[in-house]
Amino acid sequence: MNKRSRNLRCLLVWSQLVLFSLTGIQAQTFFMGNFKSVKQSGSDVTIKSENAVVRLRYYSPTIIRISANKQLAEGDFSYAVIGKPQAGSFRMQESGEKLTLSTDSLSIEITKNPIRIQVKNHENKQLSEEYAPFGTGWQGEEISCYRKLFNGEKFIGLGEKTGNLDRRDSKYEMWNSDVPAYASNADPLYVSIPFFMGIHDSLVYGIFLDNSSRTKFDFAASTDNLFSRFSVAEGELNYYFFGASTVAGILGDYTWLTGRSWLPPIWSLGFQQSRWGYYPDKEILDIAKSFRMKKIPCDMIYLDIDYMDAYKIFTWNPKGFSNPGALITELNGLGFHVATIVDPGIKVEPGYFAYDEGVKNDYFVKYPDGQRYIGSVWPGRCHFPDFTKDVVRQWWGNSFKRLSDPGVEGFWNDMNEPSAWGQNIPDIVQFSFEGKGSSMKQAHNVYGLNMSKATYEGTKKLLNGRRPFILTRAAYAGIQRYSAVWTGDNVASDEHMLLSARMVNSMGLSGLAFVGPDMGGFMESPTKELFVRWMSLGVYTPFFRNHAAKGTNRKEPWALGEDVESSSVKLISQRYRLLPYIYSAFYASTQTGLPVARSLAINYTYDKKIYWWKYQEEYLFGDNILVAPVSCTQNHAKVYLPEGGWYRLSSGDFYQGQQEVMVDAPLEDLPVFVKASGMIPMQSVVQSTSEKPSDTLDLHIYYGQASSSYLYYEDDGLTYDYEKGSFCRRLIRFDPSSKSLTIGKSEGVYTSKFTKIRVILHSFPSLKGFIVHGQEMPIKRSGNTIQSKVLEFRSEEISIRIE
Ligand code: GLC
Numbered sequence: 001m002n003k004r005s006r007n008l009r010c011l012l013v014w015s016q017l018v019l020f021s022l023t024g025i026q027a028q029t030f031f032m033g034n035f036k037s038v039k040q041s042g043s044d045v046t047i048k049s050e051n052a053v054v055r056l057r058y059y060s061p062t063i064i065r066i067s068a069n070k071q072l073a074e075g076d077f078s079y080a081v082i083g084k085p086q087a088g089s090f091r092m093q094e095s096g097e098k099l100t101l102s103t104d105s106l107s108i109e110i111t112k113n114p115i116r117i118q119v120k121n122h123e124n125k126q127l128s129e130e131y132a133p134f135g136t137g138w139q140g141e142e143i144s145c146y147r148k149l150f151n152g153e154k155f156i157g158l159g160e161k162t163g164n165l166d167r168r169d170s171k172y173e174m175w176n177s178d179v180p181a182y183a184s185n186a187d188p189l190y191v192s193i194p195f196f197m198g199i200h201d202s203l204v205y206g207i208f209l210d211n212s213s214r215t216k217f218d219f220a221a222s223t224d225n226l227f228s229r230f231s232v233a234e235g236e237l238n239y240y241f242f243g244a245s246t247v248a249g250i251l252g253d254y255t256w257l258t259g260r261s262w263l264p265p266i267w268s269l270g271f272q273q274s275r276w277g278y279y280p281d282k283e284i285l286d287i288a289k290s291f292r293m294k295k296i297p298c299d300m301i302y303l304d305i306d307y308m309d310a311y312k313i314f315t316w317n318p319k320g321f322s323n324p325g326a327l328i329t330e331l332n333g334l335g336f337h338v339a340t341i342v343d344p345g346i347k348v349e350p351g352y353f354a355y356d357e358g359v360k361n362d363y364f365v366k367y368p369d370g371q372r373y374i375g376s377v378w379p380g381r382c383h384f385p386d387f388t389k390d391v392v393r394q395w396w397g398n399s400f401k402r403l404s405d406p407g408v409e410g411f412w413n414d415m416n417e418p419s420a421w422g423q424n425i426p427d428i429v430q431f432s433f434e435g436k437g438s439s440m441k442q443a444h445n446v447y448g449l450n451m452s453k454a455t456y457e458g459t460k461k462l463l464n465g466r467r468p469f470i471l472t473r474a475a476y477a478g479i480q481r482y483s484a485v486w487t488g489d490n491v492a493s494d495e496h497m498l499l500s501a502r503m504v505n506s507m508g509l510s511g512l513a514f515v516g517p518d519m520g521g522f523m524e525s526p527t528k529e530l531f532v533r534w535m536s537l538g539v540y541t542p543f544f545r546n547h548a549a550k551g552t553n554r555k556e557p558w559a560l561g562e563d564v565e566s567s568s569v570k571l572i573s574q575r576y577r578l579l580p581y582i583y584s585a586f587y588a589s590t591q592t593g594l595p596v597a598r599s600l601a602i603n604y605t606y607d608k609k610i611y612w613w614k615y616q617e618e619y620l621f622g623d624n625i626l627v628a629p630v631s632c633t634q635n636h637a638k639v640y641l642p643e644g645g646w647y648r649l650s651s652g653d654f655y656q657g658q659q660e661v662m663v664d665a666p667l668e669d670l671p672v673f674v675k676a677s678g679m680i681p682m683q684s685v686v687q688s689t690s691e692k693p694s695d696t697l698d699l700h701i702y703y704g705q706a707s708s709s710y711l712y713y714e715d716d717g718l719t720y721d722y723e724k725g726s727f728c729r730r731l732i733r734f735d736p737s738s739k740s741l742t743i744g745k746s747e748g749v750y751t752s753k754f755t756k757i758r759v760i761l762h763s764f765p766s767l768k769g770f771i772v773h774g775q776e777m778p779i780k781r782s783g784n785t786i787q788s789k790v791l792e793f794r795s796e797e798i799s800i801r802i803e
Contacts, residue, residue, distance in 0.1 A: 031137045032068070035112035038099060040092055043085045045101055046072075049115045054136070059085045061104040062244045063253050066117065068136050069143065069236040077436065078210050079446045080478035081240075083257035106243040119205065119241055126150075127205040127243060128198055131227035136237060144231035145239070150200035154611060155219045155228070156247075156601050157206075159193025159510040160475075160487060160503055162186055165599060165616035167196070171221040175214050176445050176474045178419035180489040181523040184499050190417055190488045191475040192445040193510040194230075197242075197250055202606050206242030206250040208257070211235050212445040212476060234441060247509075247602045248594055254511055255593030259481035261513040262456070263590050266717025267337045267689045268410065268469040268484070268514075269582050270299030271572045272545035273556065274339075279306040280320030281327045287556060288334050292687060296557050296569050297576045299688045300410060300469075301331060302547070303340045311379035312347045314354055314402045328407030335688035339410025339469060340403050344418055344451055345382030348374060354399065358383060363392045365429050365440075373429045375420025384418055387450035388443055389432040396451070397458015404462040410469040411455050413483070416448040417474040448474025449482075456482035465719050471543075477511070484514035484543050492521025492552070494631035497534050501617040501629040504541060508595030508602075508619075513586060515597070516543025525553035528560045529667055532567045533632035536670040539575045540621040542586075542596040567668045573685040580681040580697060580714065585622035587713035587729075597621055604642040609660070615640040623710060624678030624702075625649070628671040637665040645676030647702045652762055652784045674762075677704025679732055681712055683754070689717065696790055697754035699732070699743075703763045707735040712743075715750050726750045728795070739802045746795035759788040759800065771801040 033050030040046075043058040053072050057065040063083075090101035090108075101108040106127075107120045115136075118129030130136065131146040138144075155167040162185050163170050174192035182189060194209040196217065207230070209215055214233040220226070230239075240257060242250045255261075273291070278284050284301060291298040307324075309315040316324050328338050346354045346364070358364050364372045364383035374381050385392050400411065418425065431443035452472040459468035470483040479485060487503050490496045500517035507515040519538040520526045525548075526534065535557070538544045548555050557568035575582075585596045594602070598620040600610040609615055617629040618640065626646060628639040644657040649672045655661050663671050674680060679701050684694040712730045715722040727748035734741050741759065746752070759770070763784050770777040770788045780787040791798065 029137060029139050032115040032135050034114050038092075038094065040090070043089050045090055045092060045099075047099070047110065047115065052136070052138075054115065054117075056090070056101060056108065057085060058089050058103060059083065059240070059257070060253070061088070062106065062242060062249070063257060064103070064106065064108065064119070064241045064243070065238070066241060067236050067238045070138070072236060077434070079212065079449055080210055080258045080476060082259050082478070082481075119243060121203065121243060121245065125201070125203055127203055128207070128241070134227070141234040142231055143237040144229050145237055146227045146229050149220055149225055149228055150198075153198055153200040153228075155196050155198055156599070157193075157196035157506065157509045158217060159195070159507050159512070160189055160191035160485070161506055162189070162499060162503070164611075164613065165502060165505070165601060166611045167217075167219050169219065169221055171216065171218040173214065173216050174445060176417035176448060176476075178415065178417050178423060178488075181491050182489065184495050190448075190473045191479075191485060191507070193475070193477045193507070193512075195254060195477060195510050197247060197509070199601075199605060204245070204247055204250065204605060206254060208240040208242070208254060208477065210238050210240065210477065213442050247605050248592070251509070251511065251593045251595075251602070255480065258478040258511060260591065260593055261480040261511075261586070261589045262482060263467070263586060263722070264484065264514055265337075265409070265467040265469055266579070266583055267299040269579060269586065270544070270689050271297055271575060272300035272302065272339075273298055274302035274304065274545055274547040275554075275556075276304040276548065277306065277550040278304065280317075281322075281324075284327065285330060288331050288336050290556070290558065292334055294558055294565065294569070295687065296565070297572050297685065297687050299335070299337060300339055300545075301336050302410070302412060302545075303338065305341055305343070305378055307340060310347065311343075312349070312352055312354070313342050313345075314399045315352075316406075324406035332407060335690040337409050337469070338407060339412050339471065340408050341412045341414050342455070343377060343415040344384055344387075344447070345375065345377035345379060345415065345420070346385065347379035348381045348383060355383070357395065358385065361391070361395070363389070363395060365431060367426075367428060368430055373425070375422075375425055377415055377420055382420070385451075386432050387447060387454055388434060388438070390434065393450065393454035393457065396454040397461065400455070400459050400462055404459060409463060409466065410471070411459050413448065413452050413455055413470065413472040416451045416472060417444070418447045446476045448472055449476040449479050452479060452483040453481075467718060467720065480512050480514075484516075485512055486515070486543060486545065487517040489522045489549070490517050492524040492526035492530060494530060494633065496521055497530065497537065498617050498629055498631060501537065501619065504597045505599035505617070505619045508597045509599050511593060511595070513589035513595045514542050516541040516545065518547040519544060520546055520548065520555050522547060522549050523552065526555065527632070528564050529632040531555060531560055532564055532571075532667045533630070533670070535568055535571045536668060537627070537629055539571050539578070540597075540625065540627045540670075540672065544575060570668060576685050577682045578680070579689070580683050580712070581622055581625075583717065584681070584711060584713040588623075588711060600642060607642050607658075609640050610642060612640070614638065624675045624680055626673040626675065628673075630665045630671060632667065635664065635666055636662060637671055638662050639671050641673065644706075645704055646673040647676065647762060648672070649674050654763060674700075674702045675704070676702055677706045677708040677734060677736070678702050679708065679710040679734065692753060695754060696756040696758050697752075697793060698758050698760055700760045700762060701734055701741070703736070703761065703765070705736055707733070707737065709733045714752050715748075722748075722750070728752045741800040741802060743798040743800075745797045751795075752793055754793050756790045757793040757798070758790050761786045761802065764802065768803045771803055773799060
């Protein structure tokens, strides 16, 4: 900077300071101040203080909404929340010093001078409270809620974040960001889910800060353990407090509020093959044929940006993909479903239909002076649709006809943070926000959510009753209603593989069931060992896709050598055997909000060891399988098995829980365990879900002394007929004390694709036989397992005595 411009800059800064102090808009710090008045009306209690207003709204006995600002806005708006306040209200008591608002589960005590809020459970135990010296405070537009730190308090959640399972001593920011080859401690990344849970004194609570502006969370990173804090950059401090007594209960409430997961098509739960750079159509076909020739099961193949004409969205490259309909018909014939990438940026090019329609109908975001915003992405200079406008979402959704007509059924939403080269779209860019008017400051974090919503709703219509598969990179709370999420441009390293397990688990702790990384790493090339290990982890990851960046070594399952290919066949086959179990787990998440990959913090919340750095990646995959991720350089590993008994899936070896055990971990055999008394339904291996498995469902039961139950679910996996009752749901109960196994009557009108069932008992003590409906059946022993004869899988209750 030369002397003249330095002087000019000083002058500018100085004049701004003068202006700020004259107008009084410098960042003053102030807090709520003392109580002035309270008013109760329906589900709301509104308290005015010297400096601000706080409103508490009753949603249910365990869900309270707290909103604070200098003034509260009229009306109510959220892209994340779909739950409405249930009938009911607070019971309010007022004394000279405090107000007490009670529900059947919680008691909220608000001291008056100054205003401070604390929440107790029905046993009068403190769940959470504001940090007494500050409470809620303002600095300019930013509002922070300072919270008391309890002794040993842990924090979990916040969705797609790097770092430890316990987020104590760390800070995070929500601002969806495109960070290629992100570092293993980078923050923020692509997704914003401002929801976390606090754990202390054998108690748990949850907080969802529903404000889409830049929000921050500081779990005592640098406060000498004085307080934790969360803040919003602008708008209201608007958070929901969850007081259910377990992590699962809080997840149930959180997903009641923001929506439960969509039920994906079953083919998206198989193996998926992708690579940036597949070109032209013939290469895609060759890859698909190789899968079939080599007998490697696979259900999906992806077309990355190269299928488009000059990267223009909703077009096909006339040279490389001249007949997409014929290509996809052939792929479908091979049992593949096709997904294509779409980015939000619409190339500025008169004559290109999406550009012309967008300009004509005013679909693109603009600067306040009316100029359309331009940012550069793959196609060059682009405009960006305003997905906060219903008509734009409709237009976007309908435009997929150009992809769905030739047969595309998977829609991969990328670059939707939104990302533009330079990674700095100006805050001043304007958005409709459903007619309310807003800027990039509020719209940025919900851009990916609204693009995914438009994609889901549009393609659902276009597919005429068949389920589309939606994948997105950017998201906000509530995304589970529309889309799967992958963890962006990771790196081929052990560190990233383990990080991906933590990220997937953390997203599960934030209501997302269908999540996973680019298996094998997107950037850089994995070693054979890393690829096999990551593949073995992928089997037990909800979203199982092999994807890679252009320029990296090929990593189709056969590309790294015959040994890797044969390992891949074994591992992917295991995924397909597990499909009945996996699909039931996905169904469960649509009902309960429990994710498919469940951090051990869900079931074993107060077991300190599960938070240790060496065990923090472990998780339950569905109800009964425990997965312990291990780096590829180790062939032994110490794992921690929580309470109960556990069987190694590959060997049947038994381990008592609540102990650390050293186990073998050869590359293909990731330490994976089954819970004692746990059940796992499995099918025969198929090359894709279009192929029918054998008629027999194998129900594996691992011996345990506790009784257990398991909900089996099946439907056609393809359509929405399940919404009209076309499903088969059976509650299976195992009771070792009465030696009984009952496969409940089938609910729903769908006829299972399995006509037979075989019960396979693992490690049961001496056993004479199976008595099915009073009739003795022959059994077959092999090592530690005992198999029943194949039984009819009829829809009435099946009652079995294990004598
Ligand atoms: C982005 C995506 C990546 C994709 C690439 C090219 O980097 O994250 O998955 O392959 O763009 O479209």
